[in-house]
Amino acid sequence: MTGAQPLELLAGRGTDLLVRIVGVACSARELPRMAEELAGLVVRSARELTFCDVYVLGEDERVLEWSGPPVPLGEGDVGWVAAHGRARTHADGRGAAIPVHSGGTVIAVIDVRSAGPPPPEDLALVTALAALFAPVLCSCRRLRSARERERAAERFAERALEAQEAERSRLSREIHDGIAQRLASLGFHLSAAERALPEHHPEGLAQIMMARRLCELAAAETRAAIGGLRPPVLDDLGLSAALATLAREAGDGPGPSGPLDVTVTVEGELEDALPDHVQTALYRIAQEAVGNILRHANATCVELLLEHSRDRVRLKVTDDGTGFSVRDVVGRGRGRRPDSYGLRGMRERAELLGGRFTVTSRPSAGTTVEAVIPVPGRERDPVTPSRGPGPN
Structure with a gap:
């Protein structure tokens, strides 16, 4: 033919x-x-x-x-x-x-x-x-x-993130159970030494007080390191409660425009808990978004939405602040503003997990950032059965 x-x-x-x-x-x-x-x-x-x-x-x-x-x-x-x-x-x-x-x-x-x-x-x-x-x-x-x-x-990136998160958790536990406990014990003994030192040793008392301040500073830095490796609130409370804690802490602080009203809404439920690295990524994105709002937006109201569905999870953070020109902030070249690194970091966290990140804003109209991340193992569609009696 x-x-x-x-x-x-x-x-x-x-x-x-x-x-x-x-x-x-x-x-x-x-x-x-x-x-x-x-x-x-x-x-x-x-x-x-x-x-x-x-x-x-x-x-x-x-x-x-x-x-x-x-x-x-x-x-x-x-x-x-x-x-x-x-x-x-x-x-x-x-x-x-x-x-x-x-x-x-x-x-x-x-x-x-x-x-x-x-x-x-x-x-x-x-x-x-x-x-x-x-x-x-x-x-x-x-x-x-x-x-x-x-x-x-995507699987390689996910496994790399899982391994990274497991190592971060291990280091966090070791620091908490080791260095942090030693510093707490040291602070206790310094307090006891301060009380036991006679009043006629002002130089010794001054040295002990200095040592206590250094111990407290080291303890604060240790807590910050633990939080940077793996937010303890995630292990203690889970993602939804961790976002609520983040909102409460942001609302308690003195904002540049007065008190900040932060609300958290959680919609839908997952049959299984999200993997640790997914929870951490979403929490970090929310943390960075709220931090940007506190630093730059002059907002009075912030809304956090965490929405679960069968095959994905969506995080949306919206504020009523001053807004900005997205093109000016995240544009390429020499004109890019230094505060764009936070937005780029949020985007990279989402995209490393096979998700997407969007930011919508304009001057005097507030800002919305949204991250949508697929739930591992739930993105496949069922296959339609075939016809015929099978191979010969």
Whole structure:
């Protein structure tokens, strides 16, 4: 069959078939859905074919994939056709496996069945369709490879963040149980020494008081280090309560425009608790956003929204402050303001977890920052069952 004959054969079946082919090819389906759509198109277009399955060569080029168990190259009629690049009739005579070629390589196999021996015109139709399916399936395979690489990169970033968070938690516990406890004990003994020292030793008393102040300063720095490694409030209370504590602390402080009214709203529930690194990222984003508001916004009201859904969690922080030009603050080049580093840090935290971060603001209209992060393990859609009796 020459290169022009497939189109001539398909055109002979009427324009409806060509329209259906174009419709499926442009449907933006991904594998394996595209393979199933093409299989359905074969059955609808043929006269006596009753079943069809499209097997697509896997990423490792060792197996053919469909909705059932993978078929190794060389195994059964489908595997044999993929390995040898030639069509093969089934042993019972009621169907055939036909290769889909692209650049001299078999990238898929169309397996068709019928109640009796398939009419030659139906097999010719399937061969013609295979020539048209080739570029569609090539695009789908490239897209699948790109998505798999993207998911692998996301999994790597997630594992790196999990390992980093575990190490931070370990260091936080060691500092809390070690250095912090030693400093607390030291402070106790210095207080006891101060009380026991006679009043006629002013120089010794002064040295003890100096040592106490240094001990208190070291204890404060230790607490700050612990909070920087892993916010204790997350371990003690969880993300929702930690945000409430953050809001209360921000509202208690003297803002530049007077008291700051900070409210927290939590919507929806997750069946399982969020991973530690996700909770930490969301808390840090909220902490940075509220800190920016206290430093720059001159706001009187702040709203924090934490929204859980089946496959994602959304954090939204809105204020009624002075606002700013997003382009001027986060724009590239020499004109970028130094306070853009906080916004960039929030964006990086969200994107490292496969999420997205947006900031909306304009002068005199307040600011909204939003982070949406997928929940690990819940982003996959169910696969539609395939047609046909399975490989041969």
